[in-house]
Amino acid sequence: MFAGETLPSLAAHHRDIEAIQLTIGVPEAVATQFENARNLYLYAWHVYRFFPVAQSQALFSLELGLRARLPDRLPEPYQRPWQRQPMLAGLLGYAIDQGLVRNEGFRRWHQAAEGRARQRRSMEIFQAMIDQQLESVEIDEEESINITPDDQSWDLVKILRKSLPGLRNELAHGSSMLTNQVLGTMELVAEILSQIYALDSGTTVSEAGQD
Numbered sequence: 001m002f003a004g005e006t007l008p009s010l011a012a013h014h015r016d017i018e019a020i021q022l023t024i025g026v027p028e029a030v031a032t033q034f035e036n037a038r039n040l041y042l043y044a045w046h047v048y049r050f051f052p053v054a055q056s057q058a059l060f061s062l063e064l065g066l067r068a069r070l071p072d073r074l075p076e077p078y079q080r081p082w083q084r085q086p087m088l089a090g091l092l093g094y095a096i097d098q099g100l101v102r103n104e105g106f107r108r109w110h111q112a113a114e115g116r117a118r119q120r121r122s123m124e125i126f127q128a129m130i131d132q133q134l135e136s137v138e139i140d141e142e143e144s145i146n147i148t149p150d151d152q153s154w155d156l157v158k159i160l161r162k163s164l165p166g167l168r169n170e171l172a173h174g175s176s177m178l179t180n181q182v183l184g185t186m187e188l189v190a191e192i193l194s195q196i197y198a199l200d201s202g203t204t205v206s207e208a209g210q211d
Contacts, residue, residue, distance in 0.1 A: 005184065011044045020187050027068055033061035034129035037186060048180065055182035056171040058189045059088070059164065065193045066091035069100075089165035093198055096157050105195040106188070111154045116151040160188065 007151060017038050021032055037057035044050035073079065077091035086094070095101045103109045129137055151192065170177070 010045050013043060016183055017041050017186070020183075020190045023192055023198050024060050025197035026028055026065065026193050027197070030061055032066040032163075033064055034058065034190065037061060037189075041182065041186060044180065049178065050177070051180045051182050052171060052177060053132065055185050056168070058182075058186045059168040059171065062164070062189045062192060063088045063091065063168070064136065064198065065211060066095055069196045070094060087165070088168050089161070092164060093161050093193075100196045101157055101160075102194055103154070103156050104151070106156055106191050107186075109152075109154060111148050112156075113152045114145060116154075117145045117147045120148075120151065121145065160192075164188070171209075 020038065022034060026034075037054050037060075037196065040050050040054035040057055044054055066088070067085065068088075072085075074086045074090055074094050078094040079086040083090075092101070125137060130135070164185075
């Protein structure tokens with residue numbers, strides 16, 4: 001542990017998982033499964049082996065939520081003719097392509113865009129100091145950051161459509177992986193579920209994909 005770091009505590013552990021919430025529109029059956037994942041994460045403070053179980057349960061609730069939200073039968077290539085029901089990869093890919101899951105719905109995507117904007121502004125200030133031969137410059141930290149489309153170029157959903165199904169399969173088919181770094185996955189699952197159930201009840205999937 002580095003100097004100045006705060007020792008982990010059960011209270012902080014509880015606050016971390018308490019901060020991850022679903023939107024009110026998520027069906028009760030799906031919310032219950034996700035709540036199971038949250039409880040597993042909480043009790044993993046006492047039983048370390050519960051961490052990957054919590055992660056697996058969160059991904060299970062994601063698959064359940066997508067299946068309940070999307071049509072029973074998906075077109076190819078999201079669902080093969082011989083598949084009785086679509087798998088997580090097809091469900092998530094379809095939801096992304098229909099516009100139900102977007103980069104803008106993820107907290108870390110906004111943080112990354114802001115971070116890139118701040119870094120760009122720092123470089124612009126540094127270059128201005130060189131051009132104007134300044135030894136110092138006063139920076140207003142409260143000044144709003146201008147976030148450009150280039151700052152928002154990180155395509156997070158493109159990564160998630162492969163990484164989340166891959167992680168789900170690894171955990172479901174047996175894995176020796178044992179880590180407590182699962183909170184990020186649970187946050188992603190909560191954000192996806194909240195996105196797909198944030199639409200008005202009268203909005204269809206096809207309508208959601210239209211800009």
